[in-house]
Amino acid sequence: MKFKEINPSPRTLMTPGPVEADPRVLRAMGAHILGQFDPEFTALMNETMEMERYVFQTQNKMTYLVDTTSRGGLETVLTGAICPGDKVLIPAFGRFGYLLAEILERCGADITLLEREWGTVFEPEEIEEALKKDSYKAVAFIHGETSTSMMQPLKEIGEICEKYGALLIVDAVATLGGAEVHVDDWKLSACISGTQKCISAPSGSALITYNEQIGEIVKKRKKVEKGIRTADDVNGSLAGIPSNYLDLAQLEDYWSPRRLNHHTEATSMQYAVHEALRCIVDETLEARWARHSLNDKALCAGLNAMGLSIFGDIEHKMPVVTAINIPEGVDGKVIRGTLLNEFGIEIATSFGPLDGKILRIGNMGYSSQKRNILILLGALEAVMLQNHVKIATGEGVAAAMEVYKNAEK
Amino acid sequence: MKFKEINPSPRTLMTPGPVEADPRVLRAMGAHILGQFDPEFTALMNETMEMERYVFQTQNKMTYLVDTTSRGGLETVLTGAICPGDKVLIPAFGRFGYLLAEILERCGADITLLEREWGTVFEPEEIEEALKKDSYKAVAFIHGETSTSMMQPLKEIGEICEKYGALLIVDAVATLGGAEVHVDDWKLSACISGTQKCISAPSGSALITYNEQIGEIVKKRKKVEKGIRTADDVNGSLAGIPSNYLDLAQLEDYWSPRRLNHHTEATSMQYAVHEALRCIVDETLEARWARHSLNDKALCAGLNAMGLSIFGDIEHKMPVVTAINIPEGVDGKVIRGTLLNEFGIEIATSFGPLDGKILRIGNMGYSSQKRNILILLGALEAVMLQNHVKIATGEGVAAAMEVYKNAEK
Incomplete structure (x- = not known):
C-alpha cells in the first residue's frame, strides 16, 4: 500500500462553498496541539467567542463553535431550542429550507412548510399572515438560499416574529462574513453559520449564537452525563435533548467557565476559525x-x-x-x-x-x-x-x- | 479589538488525549482547499478508506470518516445500528461505558448496564452469563477505558456475541493505532475511533467501520432528503435515524460512488487524517x-x-x-x-x-x-x-x- 502526499492541483474555487481558505488560516493550522484545558487554549476559545460576537453583530453571551460542519450547527441549535411537539413555521424558498424541516421533523417538532417558487423570496406580509392564523413557537428561516441564489430580507421578519411571540432562528451559513447580518438589530433569536463560505476557513466547524430566551429553554432541558455528574446536577423540567453530541446544554457548559468535559475540542479547526475571525476583524x-x-x-x-x-x-x-x-x-x-x-x-x-x-x-x-x-x-x-x-x-x-x-x- | 496570531507555548502532551499531532500531519493541513466533488478530492477520500481498512484490520467496505470528534462517531454508529426499543447490553467499567449508555438511552434503546469496579475489566464468562439470561440486539463495549486505564480483551467476547447472535459495537477511540485492534479477527460488528489519540492528528474527525449486518439495518432506515430525493428514493421499512447530521445512511451514500450531497466534507481534516494514516502505513x-x-x-x-x-x-x-x-x-x-x-x-x-x-x-x-x-x-x-x-x-x-x-x- 503506497499513497502519495497531499499535493492538490491549483484551483480557483468559485462555488457557493467550499471556497478557498485564507492562506493565513491554513498557516495557523500548522501550530502544534495544545491540551483542551490548557489555559492558553481556553483563552483562545474565549477570544474566538469575542470575535464571533463582532461578526454576528450581537451581544449574546452564548456565541461559540460546534465541532461539526455547518449542517451540524443548524441541528444543534434547532434541536436544542425546539422541543418535541413545538409548532415551527418554515418558509422554504429552496433546498435548504427543506433541510431545516428535515432536521426538525426528526426531533418531533410540528412543522408547517410555507413554500414559494425557487428563485423568489417571501414578502413580510406572508409571514405575518401565517403567524396571525396560527400560533408558532418558532420560525426557522434561511438567509442566503444558495440553491437558488436568493437572499431573504430579515429585518421586518424579526419585528413580526417578536410581535407574535415566535422565536426566529436563522441559517446564515452562506452569508455571514460576506453580506450584512445583524443578529441583534434584526432581532434574530439564534443564528448559525459555517466556516467554508464567506468566513474562508476549511469546512468542519459551525459558528452559532443564541439569545437568553433560548438560553432559558436550554437550561430547562439540561442533563449532565452519569460519568461526570455531581449531586448538584439535577435534570431540567423540559424534554431532554435528543442527541448527546449535538447537545446544546452540554456544549454551553463546555464553553462556559465551568468547562464541563464533553467532546475534545477540535484544536486545529479552533486555530483556523480564530485566525479567520482575526482576518475579518483586520479587514472590518x-x-x-x-x-x-x-x-x-x-x-x-x-x-x-x-x-x-x-x-x-x-x-x-x-x-x-x-x-x-x-x-x-x-x-x-x-x-x-x-x-x-x-x-x-x-x-x-x-x-x-x-x-x-x-x-x-x-x-x-x-x-x-x-x-x-x-x-x-x-x-x-x-x-x-x-x-x-x-x-x-x-x-x-x-x-x-x-x-x-x-x-x- | 486586537488579538495576536496563534503562537502556542512549547508543550509535551502526555495526557490520554489530545496528544501531539505528527508534524507531517500539521503540514498536510496547509494545502489549499479542493472542492468536495473535485475528482482529486474524492480520490483522496477513497484512499483514506483504504488505509483505514488496514488500520482497523478489516475488509469492511463501509470504513470512512465522520466530521465530528470521536464522540460524534460513536453516536453516529450506535444510533444508526440500534433502533428504538432494541435491547443493548453495556458492560461498563469506567466513565466511557456510561457514555455509550447515555447516547443509546437518548435514541430510545432499552439499556442493561453491567457494572464493575473501576480499575478492573470483565471476564468473558460474565458476558456469556448475561447473554444466556436475556436476548440482546447488541453489546456495546469500550476497548480502552481511559478514565481507569484498563483495556478489555475482546477476542473471546466477539466469539460469544456471535454465538448468541448479538452485534458487538466497540469504542476503540483510545487504542486504535497504538494497541492491537483486529476488527475482523475479533468479530467486531462495528468499531469507532478518533483522531486525537494514537492516530496523532488533531481532534475533529472520527474513524468508523461496520460490517454488512449493520449495513443491512442502515439500508432499511434510509430516507433521502426532500431537497434532493428522486422518484427512486423510497423510505426504508425500519424506524428512521433520529439525527440528520449523524445519519449513517446519508453518510454512507456520501462516501459511496453515488456521492449524494450531505454535509461539506471537512477538507483540511480529511488531509490530516489521510497523512496520519500514511504515517501509520509507513511505520507499519x-x-x-x-x-x-x-x-x-x-x-x-x-x-x-x-x-x-x-x-x-x-x-x-x-x-x-x-x-x-x-x-x-x-x-x-x-x-x-x-x-x-x-x-x-x-x-x-x-x-x-x-x-x-x-x-x-x-x-x-x-x-x-x-x-x-x-x-x-x-x-x-x-x-x-x-x-x-x-x-x-x-x-x-x-x-x-x-x-x-x-x-x-
Whole structure:
C-alpha cells in the first residue's frame, strides 16, 4: 500500500462553498496541539467567542463553535431550542429550507412548510399572515438560499416574529462574513453559520449564537452525563435533548467557565476559525461587505455584457452567489467540467427543480477577488464559445474591468 | 479589538488525549482547499478508506470518516445500528461505558448496564452469563477505558456475541493505532475511533467501520432528503435515524460512488487524517504497537523504581495509558499544574470516583517517544520531591533507560 502526499492541483474555487481558505488560516493550522484545558487554549476559545460576537453583530453571551460542519450547527441549535411537539413555521424558498424541516421533523417538532417558487423570496406580509392564523413557537428561516441564489430580507421578519411571540432562528451559513447580518438589530433569536463560505476557513466547524430566551429553554432541558455528574446536577423540567453530541446544554457548559468535559475540542479547526475571525476583524465587516458587493457588481456586469441571463429575482439576489440560466442546448455539467479540468476554476450546478437549469457562481470570502472575477469571466467566455453558445465576445471581462475602474474613482 | 496570531507555548502532551499531532500531519493541513466533488478530492477520500481498512484490520467496505470528534462517531454508529426499543447490553467499567449508555438511552434503546469496579475489566464468562439470561440486539463495549486505564480483551467476547447472535459495537477511540485492534479477527460488528489519540492528528474527525449486518439495518432506515430525493428514493421499512447530521445512511451514500450531497466534507481534516494514516502505513502497525509497548514498559519501570504505585489491574492495563495513585497528602491538581506550568508537560487527572485519586499519563501516537518518557519521569521526580513525597531519587529515569538499553540488544 503506497499513497502519495497531499499535493492538490491549483484551483480557483468559485462555488457557493467550499471556497478557498485564507492562506493565513491554513498557516495557523500548522501550530502544534495544545491540551483542551490548557489555559492558553481556553483563552483562545474565549477570544474566538469575542470575535464571533463582532461578526454576528450581537451581544449574546452564548456565541461559540460546534465541532461539526455547518449542517451540524443548524441541528444543534434547532434541536436544542425546539422541543418535541413545538409548532415551527418554515418558509422554504429552496433546498435548504427543506433541510431545516428535515432536521426538525426528526426531533418531533410540528412543522408547517410555507413554500414559494425557487428563485423568489417571501414578502413580510406572508409571514405575518401565517403567524396571525396560527400560533408558532418558532420560525426557522434561511438567509442566503444558495440553491437558488436568493437572499431573504430579515429585518421586518424579526419585528413580526417578536410581535407574535415566535422565536426566529436563522441559517446564515452562506452569508455571514460576506453580506450584512445583524443578529441583534434584526432581532434574530439564534443564528448559525459555517466556516467554508464567506468566513474562508476549511469546512468542519459551525459558528452559532443564541439569545437568553433560548438560553432559558436550554437550561430547562439540561442533563449532565452519569460519568461526570455531581449531586448538584439535577435534570431540567423540559424534554431532554435528543442527541448527546449535538447537545446544546452540554456544549454551553463546555464553553462556559465551568468547562464541563464533553467532546475534545477540535484544536486545529479552533486555530483556523480564530485566525479567520482575526482576518475579518483586520479587514472590518464594512470593508468586507463592500468588497463582496463590488465583486458581485463586476461579475453581474460581465455576465450581462456577455449576454448570459442571470436567474431569479435580481433585486433579492445574494451578493455572494450568482446563478445563470444555462443556455439552451448546452449541458451545464460540460461547462462546469471544462472550467475545472482545463482552467482549474470550479463553479457549481444545482439541485432539485433547478438541476440542469442553472449554474451557480460563488463570490465568497478569500475567493471574492477582482482577479478571480476577471479570470472566471474570461474562461467562461471561452467555454461558452466552445459549446457554440452565441455570446458577445470580448465584452464580459471589459465590462467587469469598467466597474472596477469606476469604483476606484 | 486586537488579538495576536496563534503562537502556542512549547508543550509535551502526555495526557490520554489530545496528544501531539505528527508534524507531517500539521503540514498536510496547509494545502489549499479542493472542492468536495473535485475528482482529486474524492480520490483522496477513497484512499483514506483504504488505509483505514488496514488500520482497523478489516475488509469492511463501509470504513470512512465522520466530521465530528470521536464522540460524534460513536453516536453516529450506535444510533444508526440500534433502533428504538432494541435491547443493548453495556458492560461498563469506567466513565466511557456510561457514555455509550447515555447516547443509546437518548435514541430510545432499552439499556442493561453491567457494572464493575473501576480499575478492573470483565471476564468473558460474565458476558456469556448475561447473554444466556436475556436476548440482546447488541453489546456495546469500550476497548480502552481511559478514565481507569484498563483495556478489555475482546477476542473471546466477539466469539460469544456471535454465538448468541448479538452485534458487538466497540469504542476503540483510545487504542486504535497504538494497541492491537483486529476488527475482523475479533468479530467486531462495528468499531469507532478518533483522531486525537494514537492516530496523532488533531481532534475533529472520527474513524468508523461496520460490517454488512449493520449495513443491512442502515439500508432499511434510509430516507433521502426532500431537497434532493428522486422518484427512486423510497423510505426504508425500519424506524428512521433520529439525527440528520449523524445519519449513517446519508453518510454512507456520501462516501459511496453515488456521492449524494450531505454535509461539506471537512477538507483540511480529511488531509490530516489521510497523512496520519500514511504515517501509520509507513511505520507499519506491528512496529507501532511495539513502539507503544516498549515506551509503556520503560514508563512503568521508571514509575515503579521511583516508588510510585500504578493503579488498577496491571495485567489489563492499556499500553497507551498509565494511571498512578496520587500519594497521600498530595493534591493531584498541583502536580499536574506544576508539570504544565514549569515543565510544559501535560498529564491528566480523572473523573467520577477516581477524581483526585489518580493521575493519568498518556503514551499515545507521536507523543509516544523515548525522549518524552524520559523527560516526563525526570520532571515527575522533581515535582513529587517539591511536594514532599518520599520517592527514590535518581531511580526513575535510570530504570527507564535500562529498559531501552535492553531493548536495543
